[in-house]
Amino acid sequence: MKKTKVLLLIMAICILVVGCSNTDVSNEASKPDGDVEKGEEVSTDEHLYGGSLVVATKLEPSSYVYNYTWDGAIPYINRNIFSKLVAYDESTGELYGDLAESWSNSDDLKTYTFNLRQNVKWHDGTPFTSADVKWTIESILEYGEGANGYQVLSLVDEVETPDDYTVVLKLKEPSGVMVNNVADYYGFDILPKHLYEGTDVDNNPNNFKPIGTGPFIFEEHEIGSHCKLIANEDYFGDGPYLDEVVFVFTPSETTAMTSIEAGEAGWMTASPAFAEIERLKNAKGVAVDMQPTSITQWMGFNMDGSREYVSDPIVREAICYALDNEEIAEKLYMGLVKPATSWYTTIVDWADNKDLRLPETDIEYANKLLDDAGYEKGADGYRFTLTYRCFPTSIFGTTDIPLFVQQQLDAVGIKVEIEQYEWALRTEMLDNKRDWDLCAGGGDRGPDASNFASYLLSNSASNKMRYYNEEIDSLFEQGEQVVKYEERAPYYFKVQEIISKDLPMYNFVEYAIPRVYNEEYTGFFWQENSGNSANHMVNTVEWKGGAPK
Structure with a gap:
């Protein structure tokens, strides 16, 4: 309704x-083509x-x-x-x-x-x-x-x-x-x-x-x-x-x-379901442009120390190995976006640390990490339960990705309970109520690498994870004190090196926006x-x- x-x-x-x-153009139309009155510009x-x-x-x-x-x-x-x-x-x-x-x-x-x-x-x-x-x-x-x-x-x-x-x-x-x-x-x-x-x-x-x-x-x-x-x-x-x-x-x-x-x-500002894109391309009077962006869809861990399981870096590592972002890119996004490989983004090439890449999916290794850490499976087949909070946005997939995460982590004995709230409640449900383990993340990390700082700086309102690392704060500061890319890049490379070890987040896909409009x-x-x-x-x-x- x-x-x-x-x-x-x-x-x-x-x-x-x-x-x-409607504009009356009858006066213009009455003139013969190419006929310009004297003195008219x-x-x-x-x-x-x-x-x-x-x-x-x-x-x-x-x-x-x-x-x-x-x-x-x-x-x-x-x-x-x-x-x-x-x-x-x-x-x-x-x-x-x-x-x-x-x-x-x-x-x-x-x-x-x-x-x-x-x-x-x-x-x-x-x-x-x-x-x-x-x-x-x-x-x-x-x-x-x-x-x-x-x-x-x-x-x-x-x-x-x-x-x-x-x-x-x-x-x-x-x-x-x-x-x-x-x-x-x-x-x-x-x-x-x-x-x-x-x-x-x-x-x-x-x-x-x-x-x-x-x-x-x-x-x-x-x-x-x-x-x-x-x-x-x-x-x-x-x-x-x-x-x-x-x-x-x-x-x-x-x-x-x-x-x-x-x-x-x-024009519609939101992204349609990617499964609809091919149909829309063939619809009369409709056009679809795929716009590459430096937007990344990602997941943040609650890093404030209050959550028993995700506070353990071994659990975060196991989760990163259990996740399969290639499946998400192929099935959810119909192969129209790239699965993330960088801890930052490959779109801003000069700042991407190509020596570091996200772990490849390895269910066996993820299970071994959890087994060796003493997280035993119960009679129901689960080791423990995590809460994943998400919020609808204009970027397609924000509330769909958690369903893939739920399924993929099930394979290593982690039960995921998904909670979805309206965007207006995001601050309340992430900042004020911290009883969550995983949260949906997304947003632009470019066009300059300094924009990545908003998600990781300890004092940033966008750092919902409450990740705190003094060296990260210092590196972002130093990266802004020089101009040339070759001078700035090492600071951002080091940031990626640190987060690849601390694991405050996991990147799913590098987003391309389907721009749907009337021809x-x-x-x-x-x-x-x-x-x-x-x-x-x-x-x-x-x-x-x-x-x-």
Whole structure:
């Protein structure tokens, strides 16, 4: 019943946006082809403008600002509302200037200067200046370690603004990755000082009715239904080419697929079941692109010392030998993703320690490890029971992988009880209630190797395992104090060497995202030659029924 309601909602919104976005082009059509009136400029802009895009998005955000509190649902929409100083282009992996036109650093890597774009305005018409950048960074530092953006800014000692269009970051220590930090997916966006200064940043009403500088302007959010954005005609970057974008909250992948196939949605953010991909590729009007990523699906062990069995490194080693990620890649993902071999990821080649690889499946050896350690099987055939907690996400397989783990560990006498909770309960069920042994993990480990730190640093909110290793903390810190890959690589190689012994996690697959969309649209952020667009941005998307300006 709930799926039917969501599908009807998508249909209604689709009819509404199409009806509202029809453009009268009769005056243009009345001119003979190639006939240009005297004095009329000929446009060299070949982009197609107009139309609406309905996005079936799995998660509904609790806010539109993640500088202070992280919510994985936020970036799917807010990437189109706010801007960063610098961003990563999703299709190339290269840095590009967002609010900053250019940047430079001192020889000692302790001073970074950002030259800002001029004549940029907030969506309410207020001019954007360096004061907004200074306030944003200082507010995160003042908020402290609990702020989501704190980790990427923790080295900032002072923010100087010599004029309205220059920002200088003075660092406590050298950093070769400060620009990467500023561009980080999990980092921070620039917020409007005039709307936030002197307020409670967690409860500011603009968190829910955001004012940004991005390609689209927030118009409405109807809880349980949708969020609507309209084009920012004054946007400084590429696009936007669409008139509006409507994000329809669609928890069910099946409903999202149905809406794509029916032509009622133009893109679905969640990954469909991989078993559906071949069928979708052959469906009329539907396209599927497989996008390689540095996302890894993995499993974390509870490392806080409170759990009897997984606190034993022999048990963790036996589990790693008992698991078969090749089976998971082949059966769950239909062979469309790579089984993980690296303790990090092979996608970021320069930082992958190729001398170390995950153990190959060896059930006999896993049983021997447990037998020799004294974990005897009971009358029911089990040695002990472990609790595995998982949470649905937009990455396919997060709640399916535990079923394979359950089956594979059964072969060595370990019983696995799976507990699945909604994403909104993840912090409560992993951080506050620690009565679990295994937890589902997943997320991006690139495009820079420093991003791997968020899962392993002892003070990181993303380290749900509560893994603590002072040498790991130090290595990540040292790896950020130099610039060249050949100088940085040894630190990340050593990190992998340590975790291959400590075993706080096990990697299942290197994920490729099936991007499912309607063929009536082109120029998505993952596609080549689409212009500068970061992950989840739709500023470069064009509707094929649009018209050039």
